[in-house]
Amino acid sequence: MQKKDLSLLILIIVVGAVVAFINPRFLLVGNLSNTANQVGMFGVFSIAEAFVIITGGIELSVGSVIALLGVLFIDLIVNRGVNWMAASALIIAAGLVIGAVHGALVTKMRIQPFVVTLCGLLIYRGVARYYTEDATAGFGFGDSFPTLEWLTAGRTDVFGFPLPHTVVAIVVVAFVAWIVLHRSVFGRYLYAVGKNEEAARYSGISSDRVIVSSYIVCGGLTALAAILIAMYTRSISPAVHGSFYELYAIAAAVLGGCSLRGGEGSILGVVLGTILLQVLQNLVNLLGIPSSLNFAVMGTVILIGVLADQYLVQRRQRAATAKGRLQAGAIAGAPADRAPAE
Amino acid sequence: MQKKDLSLLILIIVVGAVVAFINPRFLLVGNLSNTANQVGMFGVFSIAEAFVIITGGIELSVGSVIALLGVLFIDLIVNRGVNWMAASALIIAAGLVIGAVHGALVTKMRIQPFVVTLCGLLIYRGVARYYTEDATAGFGFGDSFPTLEWLTAGRTDVFGFPLPHTVVAIVVVAFVAWIVLHRSVFGRYLYAVGKNEEAARYSGISSDRVIVSSYIVCGGLTALAAILIAMYTRSISPAVHGSFYELYAIAAAVLGGCSLRGGEGSILGVVLGTILLQVLQNLVNLLGIPSSLNFAVMGTVILIGVLADQYLVQRRQRAATAKGRLQAGAIAGAPADRAPAE
Amino acid sequence: EAAGKKTLAFVVNGASDFWKIAEAGVKKAQGELPNYDLQFKYPEQAAAAVQQRVLEDLVAAGAAGIMVSAVDPKNQTEELNKIASQTVLFTTDSDAPQSKRVAYIGSSNTDLGKAAGKLMLDALPNGGKCVGFVGLLGADNARERIEGVKETIKGSKVELVDVRGDEIDQTRAKRNVEDTLAAMPDVSCLVGFYSYNTPRIYEVLKEAGKLGKIKVIGFDEDPITLGGVKEGSIVGTVVQQPFEWGYQGMKLMAKYIEGDKSGIPANGIIIVPGKVIDKANVDDFMAQMKQMLGKK
Amino acid sequence: MTEPFLELVDISKIYPGVVALDHVSFSVSRGEVIGLVGENGAGKSTLMRVLGGVVEPSGGVIRIDGVERRSLTVADAIKAGIAFVHQELNLFDNLDVAGNVFIGREPLYAGPLKLVDRKRLHAQVRPLLERLAVDFEPDTPLAELSLAQRQLVEIIKALSLDARLVIMDEPTSSLTLTETDRLLRVIAGLKAEGVSVIFITHRLNEVKECADRAVVLRDGRTVGALGKAEITPAALIRLMIGRDLKSLYVPPAAPPGKNVLEIVEARTETYPDRAVSLSVRRGEILGLAGLVGSGRTELARAIFGVDPLRGGSIKLEGEPIRIPTPRAAIERGVYLVPEDRKRSGLLLDFSIAENISLPDLASYARARLVKPALEIENARRQRERLRIRTPDVATAAGALSGGNQQKVVLAKWLSMRPKVLIFDEPTRGIDVGAKQEIYDMLRRLADSGVAILMISSDMEEVIGVSDRIAVMHEGAISGFLDRSQFSEHNVLQLAVGHTV
Ligand SMILES: Nc1ncnc2c1ncn2[C@@H]1O[C@H](COP(=O)(O)OP(=O)(O)OP(=O)(O)O)[C@@H](O)[C@H]1O
Ligand SMILES: Nc1ncnc2c1ncn2[C@@H]1O[C@H](COP(=O)(O)OP(=O)(O)OP(=O)(O)O)[C@@H](O)[C@H]1O
C-alpha cells in the first residue's frame, strides 16, 4: 500500500468514526450495505476513468455515456423484448465502440482528449434525449427481470451482512484492474505512456495502441456501470441521468492519487477515493445536514483531507533532510583518506 | 492573427452563413444583438478561465462562483440596501480574494489545481444555497436600479444596431487582456510559467507569484461576469445558476487554442471560441431543432470544426514539406564550393 | 415552414414526462388548428438564463404567441415583459402575476400540496413523522407544495420533519430514501414531491420489505406511482392536468390572436384543478392517460 | 592574480540519502577562467547551482564582494552579476529566440504598463547571434531549433547578461568542433573584458585550451587544483579517477564481416532531395560525423522508425525490410540510443530495473504478468556488467548522474540481442572514466558481431573510436574516411562540404 493510499484510508476511518460517534446508526448493517452498494456502482466507472487518466488523457463523457447506454439498455429489454443477456452484451459492445472512437480521434486525428470527450459529453446526452424524446425510460409497474435484477441490484447474505452484488462487481473489477495495471505488461505500458510518451515510443511501445486500449477499457467499464446504475434507479430521465458523474469519477481518481498529467495512480487509491466520496454523501443524510449543504460538506472534507496529507508530506520531507544532515556530519567526521565510494 | 484563430473565424462564418441561408431571421438586428449580448457575458469568464489555463492550471469553480457572487450581489443591493457601486466593488473584491485563496493553495500548499477548484465548485455552490436556503434570489417586482441596469443590461443604439453593453464590457476586457497577455511582461511570464515552470524559476521569474496572479485575475473577471449575468437573469436559483459554466469556459478556451498543458492560447481565440458556442446555441433555437438535440448539435459542430482544422493542418504540413523539397532542390543545384551554410 | 402559418410555442421549464402529457394536449390542439404551427420547446437546462435565451430566440424567429412555464416566474417578470411586448404571452404551470402576460393556465401548487396534506392526515389518524423528497428544494413548485402540506397538517400530530433534495439525480433520489430509512427508524410516512420521487420511494420500500408498513403519498402520474396506488401500497397521488393546459391553452391563444378575448377572465387566471388519485379511481385514470398519450 | 571577488567556503549540500557536496571551498577572481571537472555525480552541477541561487546549501557561506550569505536566490545571483548556462536546457518552446534570451529582463516601453518593446528586444539579440555566428534569427520560434541550436541559445542568454561571472555547465556537450572553437574564442574574449568564467566539461582538451586553473571534484569534495601550466588531460584524469587510462582506440579483434545494415538512397523530412547511402558491416564501428543540423539525428530516427522515411530502402543482412515504427526496428534487432536521453531515452520516474526491461517486457513476464524478480535480477546483472553506480536498481533513473543514466539506456539494449546498434552522441555529458567504459563496451559489442553506427560531434571520439568515418553535410554523405585518412582536418573539410 502506498503512503498516499494509507492517508486516504485514515481519512475515511476518521470521517467514519466521527459520523458513527454522532449518529451510531451509521454503523447499522443496512446503512453500510447501502453505502457499499453506491461504492460498487460509482467505483466501476471511477476505475474506468482512472485508466484514461493514467495514460495522460481525460474522459469527460462518462455521465452522458451512462445516460445513453442506460436508456438503450432499458429500451432493449423493456420495449424491444431483447433477452437481457443479449442486451447486456450489446451495451458493453457499444461502450467498447465508443471508447475505440474516442481513442482513434485522440491518437489518429491528434485531437486533445478534452475536446474529444467534451464533444462526446454533449453528443451522447443529446442522442439519449432525442431517442427518448426527453421522456423517462423506465420499467413499467410490475415489469420484472428476476435474474437480471438479482444479479445487478440484488444482495446476498454473507454472515448476516446483506452484500450488494454491485460490491461483488467492484471487487472483481478492481481486482482484475489491479492485476492489469500493477502486474501486467499492458499496465506497465499504460504508466510508461502516461509518464513520457516519447520515451515509451523509443522503447518500442506503440503508444497509440496503448492509448486507444485505455479508452476502450474505459468505455467497456462505463457501459457496465451504466447497466448497474440503470438497474438501481430503474428509471432514467435522459436529460439529467448521470450528469456530473464524470466529475465524480475524476475526483475519485485524483483523490486516489492519479495525476491529471498522467503516469500516476493506483487502483486501491481510486477505490478508496470512491468510498470517501460515498461516505461523505451518506454523512450528509445521516447527520440531517440540509441537503443544500451536501456538496459543500463534500468539498470541505476533501480539502481538509488533502491539506492534512500535504502537511504531513512536508513534515516527513523535513524530517528526512534532518536525518541526512546527521549522516553528513558523521561523514565529515570520518578520516579524510577513506576509500572512494565507487 | 494566428492560423488557429483564422480557422475558427472561418468556421464561425460558415456556420453563420448556413444558418442565415436556412432562416434569414438569423441576421435580424434583434437576434444578432441578443447573441452578442450572450457573447459578452460568457466571454468575460471564458477569458478569466484562459488566464489560468495558460499558466497550466485549471479553474473549475467558475460556475459556482458566478452563483455565489450573483446571489450576494442581489442580496446586497435588493435586501440590504447597499449602494450598487459599493456592492459591485465588494463583489469584485470577493472574486479577487477567492482567486488569491485558490492561488495560494495551489502554490504554497502544492495541491493540484484540479482538486483545489473542484472543492471550490462544491463549496461555493453549497454556501450560496445555504445562504439563500435554496430560495431564488432576485429583484422583486418594481425593484429598479436604472443606472446599474442601463450599465450592465442596457443597449445603446449604434447606427441602428442596439449594442448591448455587455459587448462593450467584453471588448474592453478582451483588449486589456490582449495587451496584458500578448504585449506585457506579465503576459510573457504567464506563457513562460505555463510552458516550463522550472526554467521560469531559473530565469528569476517568481513563478508562484505569476500563478497566484493568474488566479486572482480569473477571480476578478469571474466576479464581473457574475454581476453581468445576475443583471441579465435578474434572478438566481443558487442550485442551478451558472452550473456547467466552467465547462463552457474551458471549452471556449480550448477551442480558442489554449492547451490544458499550459503555455498556449490567444485572447482572440478565446473570444472566437465563445462566439462559436453562442452561435451554435442560437442556431438550435432558430432552426427549430428539437432542443433535446441542442447539446448534440453543439458537440457535433465543434467536433467537425476541430476535425476539419486538423485535416487542414496536416495538409498544410505536407505542402510545407513539398515546398521544402523544392528549396532543397535549389540548394542541390548550387555550385558545390559555395560558402558553407554555418 | 409553410407560408402564412403563424407559430405558437409552448415553452416548458425542463424536460420531463409530465410535459409529455402537455405535449399530447398541444398535439390535439394542433389537429384542431390547421392554420397554426404549434411548437413544443424544452430548454436544455432548467435554468432561467437558458429559458430566457429560448424565449428571445423564439421572438426573433417570429412566434405569434408563446405559452411558458417560467423557471423562475417571480424574478423573470422584467424579462417576461420584454417578451410580452413583442408577442402574445401566456404563462402556465407557475404564474408571474405581475408581468404583462395575457393569461395564466394551470393549477395552484399550494392547493395540490393541501390535497396531499389531506391524504397524509387520512392515512395517519394517530399522527407520525413524515419525510419528503424533492428534486429542487428551491423551485417554486416545490416550495408551494411543501407549504400546502405544512399548512394542512399544522396542529395535527402528523409532522413533516425534513425534505431532502436530490438535484433531479435519480441515484441520489433513491439513495436519499435509503439513508432516511437508515437514519430514522420511526418514520411513518414518505412523500414524493416530484413525479420521480414516489417511484424511488416505492422501490426502496419494496427492497426493504416495508411496503404497506410505511405510508407513501405522491404527486403526479408516474406509471409506477399509479401501479403502487392500484396495488394499495401507495395511499394516493395528487395529479395536475397538463394535457388540458396544453390543449386549452393553445386554443385560447389562437382565439385571442384572432381577436376573440372572451375566454380570458378579468384577472387572467384560469385554474385547471388537480385531482387526487387513490385506489377508488386509479383504473379510470390510467385508462384515460393511455388514451391521451396514444400509447398501446 | 587579483583578489577573489567571490568565495564559497565550506559548502555542503545534502539530499535525502546523498551527500552531494561535502565542505567544498572555491573562489573566483576577476578575469579568471576556471575549468571544473570531475566524474559524473561528483557534485559539479550542484556546486554551481548553489552559486546560481537554484539550490539552497545545507551548510557553509557564500562571500560575494566581502558580503557573507548563507544562500542565494536566482534574483540575488543575477544581481551579483552571475550568469548561468544550466546543464539541462531551460528554454521555452512557446517563445522565440529573442524572447528566450531576454526572459525576465525584457526591454520595456516607458510608462507604468510594463509593455515589452519587441523591436528593441530583437535588436539587442542580433549582435549576440552574430558573435556566435549562428544560423537562426531573433524571431525564430524555439520549437524549430535542434538540440545543439538550443544549447547555443542558452549560451547566448548567459552572454547577454553582461555578467561578471559566467557559469557554463557542459555547454559543449552537444556542440561540434566548429561551434566549440567559436565558443572558446568567445570565452577568451570575455576573459579579456575582465569577465570570469567557470567552465564544466567532460572533454578535457577544452579545459587545457581555455582554463587558467582547473579544479577537480570527487565525491562532493575538492581533490585538487592545477595551474595553467600543469593542465593536461592525463593529469586531470589522474586526479579525477585516481589512476591512468589507456588510449581510446582499441583495434577490432577480427576484420569486419559482411554488411549487416545497408541504407540505400534514404531521404528524410528536412532534406527530401538529398539521399544517403551507407552500410555498416559486422563487427565494425562506423562513425558518423557532421556539423550541427547536418541531419544525422534525423537519419537515425528514420532508420529506427520514429520518423517516416521519405524514400529509399533499408536492408538488414541483405534482406530489404520496412521499419514503420520503433517496435518493428526493435523486433529486428536494430536499436537506437537517442541523443536526448532525458526526453527519449529514459522514463526518469521509472526505476532503473523498469527502464531496462521496458523494450523487452514480455521476456520478463509469465502469462503477460511481469515478474519483478526477473527484472531486478537482470538489472543487477547489467549493473555489474556496465558498472552502473547505484546501490539499488529500484531507484528512479532520474536520480542517477548523467553517465549512469546513459549506461542504463545502454543496458536496455544489451539485455536483448542487438544486430545493429545506433548511438546518437553516446557520451554526451559523460565523464572520462565512464566514456572509457562505454568505448570498451562498444568495442566488445562490435567484436561479438554487432554492427555499430556511432553518431558523434566529439572529434576526439569519432577519430578515436571509429573503424571508418562517414561525414554528413546538409543531409547527404559528403565522404567516407578510412582509418589511414583519419584526421581532424579531413573530417572538417568533409563536414563543410568540401572534398578531401
Ligand atoms: N535533486 C536531487 N535530489 C537528490 N539527489 C541529487 C539531486 N541533484 C543531484 N543529486 C545527487 O547529487 C550528486 C551530485 O550531482 P551533480 O549533478 O552535482 O553531479 P555532476 O558532477 O554535475 O555530474 P554530471 O557530470 O553527471 O553532470 C549525485 O549523486 C546526484 O545523484
Ligand atoms: N525538433 C525539431 N523541430 C524542427 N526542426 C528540427 C528539429 N530537430 C532538428 N531540426 C532541424 O532538422 C535538421 C537536421 O537536424 P539533426 O538533428 O538531424 O542534425 P544533426 O546532424 O543530428 O545535428 P545535431 O543533433 O548536432 O543538431 C536541422 O536543420 C535542424 O534545424
Ligand SMILES: [Mg+2]
Ligand atoms: Mg552536472
Ligand SMILES: [Mg+2]
Ligand atoms: Mg544530432
